Amino acid sequence: MTLESGSITIGVIGGGQLARMMVPPAIHLGLRISVLAEAEGSSAARAADAVGDYRDPETVYAFSDTVDVVTFDHEHVPGEILRELERRGVALHPRPDALQYAQDKILMREKLGELGVPVPAWAAVEDEGELQAFIDAHGGRAVVKTARGGYDGKGVRVVSNAVEVRDWFTALAEDGRGGRLLVEELVDFTRELSQLVARRPGGETRTWPVVETIQRDGVCTEVLAPAPVQRHETLDEAARIGSAVAEGVGVTGVLAVEMFETRDGRVLVNELAMRPHNSGHFSIEGSVTSQFEQHLRAVADLPLGDTSMTAPAAVMVNVLGGPADGPMPVRYAEAFAAHPRAKIHSYDKQPRPGRKVGHVTVTGESLDAALAEARAAAAAFA
Amino acid sequence: MTLESGSITIGVIGGGQLARMMVPPAIHLGLRISVLAEAEGSSAARAADAVGDYRDPETVYAFSDTVDVVTFDHEHVPGEILRELERRGVALHPRPDALQYAQDKILMREKLGELGVPVPAWAAVEDEGELQAFIDAHGGRAVVKTARGGYDGKGVRVVSNAVEVRDWFTALAEDGRGGRLLVEELVDFTRELSQLVARRPGGETRTWPVVETIQRDGVCTEVLAPAPVQRHETLDEAARIGSAVAEGVGVTGVLAVEMFETRDGRVLVNELAMRPHNSGHFSIEGSVTSQFEQHLRAVADLPLGDTSMTAPAAVMVNVLGGPADGPMPVRYAEAFAAHPRAKIHSYDKQPRPGRKVGHVTVTGESLDAALAEARAAAAAFA
Structure with missing residues (x-):
């Protein structure tokens, strides 16, 4: 099927929370979505039409035959399988030529060097x-x-x-x-920034505001959107880099460019992710078009949506680990009562120390107020 | 299962667009949802775990056995079946004692009279x-x-x-x-208003702003949220009536109270709907908590969310009939390009003259601007 016939099925390899969060905008837009999940009971179970190992070529080929375009919840599908899919004429977004830079950090560093993008x-x-x-x-x-x-x-x-x-x-x-x-x-950085970019096959690009991301033990814990302005030039440079990378690697779909802001005022690229990313979860409520809707639009080769914020500030706080006594809903009675403005997201995962089991987003007039409320709501699931 | 155990499954009888639009918030909140649809290929197909006739008692009883609480996409399930479900201890929201007033307009008129609510x-x-x-x-x-x-x-x-x-x-x-x-x-009315109310089993109630609804040939075509203020007392009276009806009939879940504003300044109740309603679709983007999320919270007996608007104005325009040449996505390339701020919703229905196949919502600073943009975007699907 094609869009011209009124229907398109987007296949997602990987059944984690990123695939899960693609389902709501697919429902609203009336685009079909089908997920190849690793296991029964995965986070994206509602849309998991197939269960199998993404490292097994025949499993992936069979799944691809059932959909119109293939995209990803993660970057772990082996390159050989992706190249063969492309040879068979399957529409892949991002394409293997782009995705390799998110799959192999050495290739990524070499490519960013070629593009003249500052790196450590x-x-x-x-x-x-x-x-x-x-x-x-x-x-x-x-x-x-x-x-x-x-x-x-x-x-x-x-x-x-x-x-x-x-x-x-x-x-x-x-x-x-x-x-x-x-x-x-070891970069002497003062904070970390992330630029989300969406790009269509033909090159149309939309960016969200640069955000500040806060990590603990290498795991993202909080995102402030937009990033507080310390020096305008720094944020402009981060935005410029994000767009240059998207264009330079030829990504299709959503790209997250994670960056360090150094003590001496430079911006250096740390990592790339070629899919919706934790630093963009704020956009579900905080942007006119979320990263998940935009990813679907981009991989279906549809015009991209407006990325303006819906409020002056949006803060996302991850729920890491989760309640000791069960999945997040065991705390809903208390959390909902105390935080009626918080948008609470559960990935339907069993709690485990350090595991990302959900997140909370609060939008409002100021980052400080939104951060305090989002932290308090997330803490209800500790 | 119960919420205390970390999971609850909400069963929805009826597979139309209202059931369909309950799925995205269920995914975000990590609440399971299961739909008994009338037919394969229904609007809520993604969540349709069962297909069968809601007028057949055994079909409904079997479906109810698979879920923790039962709610509705429409008001057409026969009262005898609902009474028997209640006798069997199935949690129903709304309960038959309330739902009867949305099922039978004569009972509704009698009840509103008892409650002292103004009617024609x-x-x-x-x-x-x-x-x-x-x-x-x-x-x-x-x-x-x-x-x-x-x-x-x-x-x-x-x-x-x-x-x-x-x-x-x-x-x-x-x-x-x-x-x-x-x-x-025949009421000499100047416009129609609607008050959406959500109510939990214990009586907690939240209301959204009173909206103005515009009908053509008895079908809702446009909703302006909040309703433009002509006389403050009129909107206050509409809100008072909405809450009085919710309490008086003992609804659980979302209730829409449709009203006439008369030329001589009175507010008269026209119809009741005990489920999410077309006059509340704006709330998906226009409210901190949408009517669909709120309905899930209410029927799961969870504390209700904030119903503040996310912008000064939100306008919803229905897509009636749809493109002559196929479902809404056949026009996505043009519509998305021309209207990047419009939130476009397709119910995945085949076009048919006058049929509600989707809607468009635009939020913004003013009703006039949002209305113009939403009308233009909806017109792309004519």
Whole structure:
């Protein structure tokens, strides 16, 4: 089917909360959505028409045959499978040529270098000797990252001695395909920023306001939209970088560009995500068009929506871990009564220490007031 | 299951657009929703776990066994079935004792009279003679309504001679159970208003701002939220009536009270609907808590959310009929490009003259600007 015939089915590989949150705008717009989930009972279960392993080629090919366009809840589908899908004529968004930069952090660093986008000092290292040389040359400490597979602080270590990632080198060697680790200078940053961008296949682009993101132990905990203005030039530079990256890598769908603002006023790109992103959850209530609706529009090659904010301020606070005694709804009676303005989102996940099980967004006239209310509402689920 | 255990499943009888629009907030809140739809391919298909006839007792009883609480997309489930469900201990919202006033317009008129709520002059008539006497006593024209089963202008006729509804009297006589028609004075109204109210089982109540509704041929076409102020006392009176009716009939869930504002400044109740209502669709984007989320909260007996508006003005325009050449998405390329701020909702229905196939909402600083934009966006689907 095609849009011209009045219907299009968007296939999403991965059944986590990002796929889950694509379902409401799909319902409102009357676009069909179908999810290939990892397991029964996944977060996006309501739309999970298929359950299977995204690393199994035949599973992915069979799922792709049932939909008009394929997009993703995560970046972990193997590149070989994606290339074969493309060869078979399946419409993929983002395309493998773009997605590779979110799948492999070394490729990403190389590409950003080509694009002239400012990044931390970095190197791809093959052994402990090369790594130690980089550490010694950059003040005795550095950040080491696996090129592939990391998320939410996993696959990231701050080290002062190369021996601290010996297990990673060993695993790479055992993998047979070899491979390198990424090492980066430890950036002296004052805060982290994120620029969300949506881009259609033909190049139409929309950006949301630059937001400030607050991390704890490598996991996003709070997002302030828009980012408080300290220097206008810094936010302008962050916005410029976000758009340059979107265009430069040729993304289709939503892209999040995570950045450091350094003590000396520079903006350096930290990570890329080519899908709706935690730093954009505020947009469900805080923007005229949410990142989830926009992602659907972009991958269906439809004109993008307005990204203006619906209020002067929107703050999102993650619910990490969740109540000790069950999923978030066990606390709804108290939380709803105390926080009637808070927009509470549950991903229908069992609680587990540190796990993202939901989030709370509050919109209002000021970031301070919205932050206080969102924190209080999120705390009701501790 | 119960909320205390972290999960509750809300069952909705009826698979139309109202059930459909309950699904997005259910996903966000992590409340399970299950729909008993009339047919495959219904508007709420994504959540339609069961398909069957709501007039068949065994179908309804079997569906009710699979959910924790039962609510409705429409008011057409026979009262005998509802009474039996209640006898079996099924949690119903609204309860049959309340719902009867939305199912039977004569009962409704009697109840509103008891409550002292202002209504048009009316009578329940058994034959043409009684009807003609009412018509003659009220200026030679009157509105005749079937007590049951009408909606969107169906079951309503303006007549000057009793013979014009002879077919209805005949049908009532053939029905075997007999029955009467409702006749009402033709009210000289300047506009129509609607008050949405949500009420929990324990009595907690929240109201949205009074809205102005614009009808054409008995079908709602546009809603202005909040209603433009002509006389403050009129809107205060409309709000007072809405709350009095909610309390008086003991509704649980969302109630819409449709009213006439008369040329001489009175407010008279026209109709009641005990479910989310077309006059509240604006609240999806226009209110902190939409009528659909609020209905779920109320029927799950959870504290109600804030009903403040998210902008000074919100206007909803229905898409009636739809494009001649297919469902609404056939026009998305043009409509999205021309109206990036419009929130477009498709009910995934095939176009048919006069059929409600979707709606458009625009929020903004002024009703005039929002109305112009919403009308233009809706017109893209003509």
